[in-house]
Amino acid sequence: MAQAPTTIVDELGIALANLADAATGTFTPTLRLGVTGLSRAGKTIFITALIHNLLTGGRLPGFSPMADGRFIGAQLAEYPDATIPRFAYEQHLAALTGQTPTWPESTRRISQLRLVLKYQSANWLAGWRGPATLNLDIVDYPGEWLLDLPLLSLSFAEWSREALERANRTASSREATPFLEILASIDPQKPGTDTDAEKLAASFTRYLRQSREDNAMSTLPPGRFLLPGDLEGSPALTFAPLPPATQPVRSTSLYAMLEGRYEAYKAQVVRPFFKDHFARLDRQVVLVDTLRALNSGPAAVADLETALTAVLSCFRQGDSNSLTRLVSRRIDRILFAATKADHVHHTSHDRLEAILNRLVANASRRARFAGAETRSLALAGIRATREGSLLEAGEVLPTIVGTPMPGEVLDGTSYDGNTEIALFPGDLPEHPDSLFEDSTPVSLNFLRFVPPQKLDRNAGGDMVLPHIRFDRALDFLIGDKLA
């Protein structure tokens, strides 16, 4: 039986926190924006672009408060939770706009930021009071940790079964074999020792990390095994899946020991992470890097779909009114975004959106049933390429022009990060379902590009970050709150 992801005590704590928010938010309401996405989906870029565009009044013609001229400005503010690091917006921006622009490093720890938005309401009653303010709270975190959320409703036996099933699949045989050999050599019923546990955990961790690197697999919980943060080596991170027990489990056995550690991991690592950051969201944007999965083939695409469905089922979505909002916050708008839309030509964007829709179909159906509004977009928080067209063999190929990252390889050519190329990455399939089938190979190759080199400056002297449909995403996510 699936367990509820939270305990009654958690629920009480969440309700009380919501009530406290409602009390303090009477004058300055707070909007919690959940930026969700697996690792490398582009969360940090999305957040950096969001902050920069709002702070400097960037080029956002589709963001209605700004287009109507009602948006007054934004400011960074102190985050109320003093124990969590601040989102390193300045460093990320410096990396992106420096002499040699680089993408920010992948996120290794959790960080938060509060943005205070000032606007003039179009509503005559609210507008009569003068400019209004809204606090926008954003959290950035390693995407790997998101994979832990589905664990909250799985027991050790259930998780072990799923994990071993995945390890035994042919696609991951190369990475999983060492772990499976060690697992076969150890009897789970013998008295548990730290040496065995560590040996198992170490080989399990290696298997998980390798399958992510080589096969672009997404469903690889527990996420802290991929990115431990400051928990490296602690007992809560020293466990591994075991085959189901055939006889009654003794309390001193290895099985009981690992089961205890799994439960501790859930209770002390995953549940606080969920409770503090995901149980009380108002808006959610789900960033999906479809191109990376497409590069790796059908198995990775199917795996991405599984991971997204499992992760998204943990969020509380639904319609909320001002009365129920006092104690229970629900996500009433979800944006599914296929990031890195600048890696394909704009004529392929509708196909990219179709693929995204297919990937999140289950999650989106569930959200709509709960009463949340959903939308899907192909977007790029920061646009790294331009577009061009090329005549080859009497055929016009829509291409994208940009500088590939150093080390990217296409047709045996390795790029050094300085040469600009025009790339035709292949046609995205017309029917998204063909991506899940092995029989029809899709020849696609998306390269990663370095950030844009020369950026425009606006009248105030601030950098203008080029983007694709970022303004529409923003309008859907927070535009109505600034109405």
Added chain:
Amino acid sequence: MKRPVARPTATDDTQSRTTRAPRAFLPDDVSIDQTSFDPPPDDGATTPAIKSMGWLGRLAWTTGTILVSLGLSLMVDRLIRDLFARYEWLGWAGVVALALFVTAVFFLILREILALRRLRVLDGLRRTAVLALANNNQHQAHQVLSRLEGIYAHRADLAAAHKSVDDHAKHLFDGSELIDLAERGLMTPLDRKARALTAASARRVALVTAVSPRALVDIAFVIYESIRLAGAIAALYGAKPGFFGFWRLTGAILAHLAVTGGLVLTDGIVEQLVGQGLAAKLSARLGEGVVNGLMTVRVGIAAIRVVRPLPFNALSQPVVRDFLPELTNLNPEKADPAG
């Protein structure tokens, strides 16, 4: 006593007919009867065909026009001859006057045709924009943008708006987004002016109605003011209607009022009550003034909707309610028509 008899009812040949065994064929050998599962919608059923004049009517009009023109030329011919017969210089003066008259009429007709074309261009532009919005078609949206640019190119007050639209348009990929951008950028200043014109007209009508001694006077004034307002709004959005263009515009506005009359009534039911109830309690003339003012507002809104080259999508369209403060405000200096 008869013996019971039983005979089989079916004859033998039903048995002998061969049963058809299941078989499979290549699709190439088969003639496909049903090409797709969703038959395309029948356009004829949804859009009524425009009834064109029958050949009899056309014949009558053509021959009638020929006769009238022949009569006119004959008349002119006789006039010139008569003038020459009287004095020669009078004849020449007549010829010169005729030549000038013909030239003037020619240019007038040219202007009318151009004005009619402009109205049609705005209509076509709106249709294209609606399509581009619905299909999210980037190509069509760019077409709309460049044509808007052409229409408003000589307008100095829209130069800044043009520039910002151009700047943003380069970075957008969606047709609907481009149209929204153009609407926000170019239509906002025009809408604001159109609203101001409507509000000012409505206020004048309300004032004249409130002080006019006779009902006939205010009816005449309402008509005069409505015509002026419609012309001003059309010129504002770039239509500049001539005489015939104006007739077309009036027809469109009346048709629009007739169609939306019911909708406007529900939209403005409170306003109606204000006009005929509250204000009428204070003074019968004042109440009538408000009602007449609202009538003018409706004409203004209809004119905006008829001549605006883009549909209302990103911006909200004006409703009667927006103008109510304008009408009931007794101190016009403080009124802000820009809303």
